[in-house]
Every structure is written in structure tokens, then in C-alpha cells.
Amino acid sequence: MWRWWLGVAVLLTVCSARELQTVKRSPRPDPSDDEKTFVKRSAESEEQSHIRERLPWEIVPISAAQSIGDENEGPARLAIDMDFHTAALPERGPNGDSWLELKLGKVYCVHDVIWFRKDGSPYLVWNCTEESCAKCKGSFFWCHDYNVTITTSERGKLEENVKSAPSCKLGDKVKIERSSGNEFWGWEIALIANQVYSIITSDTPVSQSTIGTDGDPDHAVDGVSSGIWAEGSCTMTANSSNNWWRADLDQNYWINTVVVYNRRDCCQDRLSNTKVYAGAVLCVDTT
Numbered sequence: 701m702w703r704w705w706l707g708v709a710v711l712l713t714v715c716s717a718r719e720l721q722t723v724k725r726s727p728r729p730d731p732s733d734d735e736k737t738f739v740k741r742s743a744e745s746e747e748q749s750h751i752r753e754r755l756p757w758e759i760v761p762i763s764a765a766q767s768i769g770d771e772n773e774g775p776a777r778l779a780i781d782m783d784f785h786t787a788a789l790p791e792r793g794p795n796g797d798s799w800l801e802l803k804l805g806k807v808y809c810v811h812d813v814i815w816f817r818k819d820g821s822p823y824l825v826w827n828c829t830e831e832s833c834a835k836c837k838g839s840f841f842w843c844h845d846y847n848v849t850i851t852t853s854e855r856g857k858l859e860e861n862v863k864s865a866p867s868c869k870l871g872d873k874v875k876i877e878r879s880s881g882n883e884f885w886g887w888e889i890a891l892i893a894n895q896v897y898s899i900i901t902s903d904t905p906v907s908q909s910t911i912g913t914d915g916d917p918d919h920a921v922d923g924v925s926s927g928i929w930a931e932g933s934c935t936m937t938a939n940s941s942n943n944w945w946r947a948d949l950d951q952n953y954w955i956n957t958v959v960v961y962n963r964r965d966c967c968q969d970r971l972s973n974t975k976v977y978a979g980a981v982l983c984v985d986t987t
Contacts, residue, residue, distance in 0.1 A: 762805040767793035779886035788886035809868035812892040912936035927964030
């Protein structure tokens with residue numbers, strides 16, 4: 701077997717499992733039911749039904765703002781007050797645009813932006829990637845009338861060790877803007893997000909099965925990713941069977957991505973036939 705040459709750095713990022721981000725939907729009437737019968741309920745149940753439960757992995761914005769609006773009729777904060785019976789009402793501003801912006805307080809990786817109707821059912825849902833939140837689920841017409849952008853403030857850019865991931869968009873501000881500039885009702889907006897950051901540092905305990913010439917395991921977490929052996933920042937095992945490299949974490953994490961930087965000067969095929977495990981779970985098998 702070839703010696704196992706690990707790349708010069710290993711980066712693990714933490715993110716929520718997508719299967720945990722299923723949108724909870726309020727009960728909908730069976731098509732065969734009479735609509736009037738379905739919506740009829742007692743005053744007590746009506747009072748309870750408009751208070752929304754927080755979704756799994758939902759984060760709480762610290763504030764909300766909007767283009768312009770009546771502070772008494774539809775202030776921006778009503779879009780995040782957990783009440784389906786209240787709503788923000790962004791109106792056309794001085795620049796001819798109407799928008800609602802949520803401030804998160806710190807940088808998150810946002811997976812989904814969910815806009816609810818007054819009856820508690822999802823109206824539009826935007827699924828985000830590392831590039832944008834362009835994928836919209838809902839009415840084709842209304843999806844094309846609204847845009848969702850996620851940006852990072854100057855303060856947020858100062859946060860250290862925050863990493864991106866393919867399945868979410870980094871930022872500390874979420875903005876919903878109507879292309880036509882007309883006013884709109886923001887009954888309830890929910891954000892499914894989490895913080896993504898590196899859990900591997902130069903202090904992380906690491907080990908490997910065997911050590912070849914000056915190929916210590918800590919070379920893989922020293923932060924240097926040039927991939928040049930002569931620079932002394934690559935690991936190397938002895939020429940033996942079943943070689944491995946391992947990082948021991950201090951607690952359990954949701955592992956979203958494992959990045960291994962290979963050598964660039966030669967021998968890239970020596971990382972062929974490799975398996976990557978997170979605990980006992982096989983994540984990648986290149987054999």
C-alpha cells in the first residue's frame with residue numbers, strides 16, 4: 701500500500717442536519733370537508749391558535765426594520781412577535797421600494813426563510829445556499845415578486861472563526877424586498893439557521909497510525925495549506941497497511957463538512973481509497 705500522505709490542513713465545519721429543518725405546518729382542511737365547518741372553532745381555541753410555536757433550529761432576530769410604515773398600524777417588529785394575527789406593513793419608501801429587514805445580532809448561516817400566512821400556513825419558503833437564497837417554494841408569481849438577500853454588517857465581518865457551508869448563506873441581516881415596490885403584509889417570518897464555525901484548531905489533539913519521516917500528525921492542523929512537502933507542513937505515515945489520521949474533539953458536534961487539503965507537488969493519488977468517519981459514521985468512501 702502507498703504511504704498515506706494527508707494534506708496540510710483539515711477543517712471541519714458545524715451545521716444543522718437538513719432533516720431537522722422540516723417546516724411545521726398547521727392542520728389544513730381535507731378537500732372533502734366543508735370549509736365553514738373547518739374554520740369554526742370556539743373563542744378559546746381561536747385565541748390559542750394564532751400564537752406560533754418556534755420551529756426546530758429557528759433563531760430569534762434581535763430587531764426588525766422596514767422601508768416605511770405606520771408605527772401604530774403595522775410596525776416591523778410584528779413580523780417576528782410569534783403572533784399570526786399581527787403583521788408588519790412595509791410601504792413604498794422614498795426610493796420606490798418596499799422591504800422588511802431582520803437583524804440577527806451575530807453572524808449565522810441561514811438555511812431557510814419562511815413567510816407565514818395569517819392562517820399559520822407557509823406562504824413562501826426560500827431555501828438558501830452558500831451563494832444566495834434564490835430558490836423559492838410557493839406561488840410562481842409571488843416568488844418572482846419578492847427577493848431575499850442575506851448580508852453581513854461591518855461589525856459582523858469582525859467575528860472570528862465563522863465559516864460558510866454549501867447548504868446555507870452567511871450573514872447577520874435578512875432582507876425581504878418586493879420587486880414591484882408595493883406594500884405587503886408580513887404576518888410572521890421564521891429563520892432556520894445556526895452558527896457554522898471551525899472546530900479544528902492547532903490545539904486539537906490529533907494522532908495517526910504511524911509516522912513517516914517528519915510527517916507528524918499535527919502538521920494537518922497548523923493552518924498552512926500550501927501542499928508543498930518541503931515547507932514541512934504535511935503529515936506522512938509509514939509504508940504500512942490500514943493507516944489512519946484522527947482528530948479528537950472535546951464534545952459531540954453536528955459535522956457538516958470535512959475538508960482535506962492534498963499535496964500539490966506530487967503524489968495526489970496517495971489519498972485515493974480513503975474513508976472519512978465522523979465518530980462511527982462513514983461520511984465519505986473513495987474506495
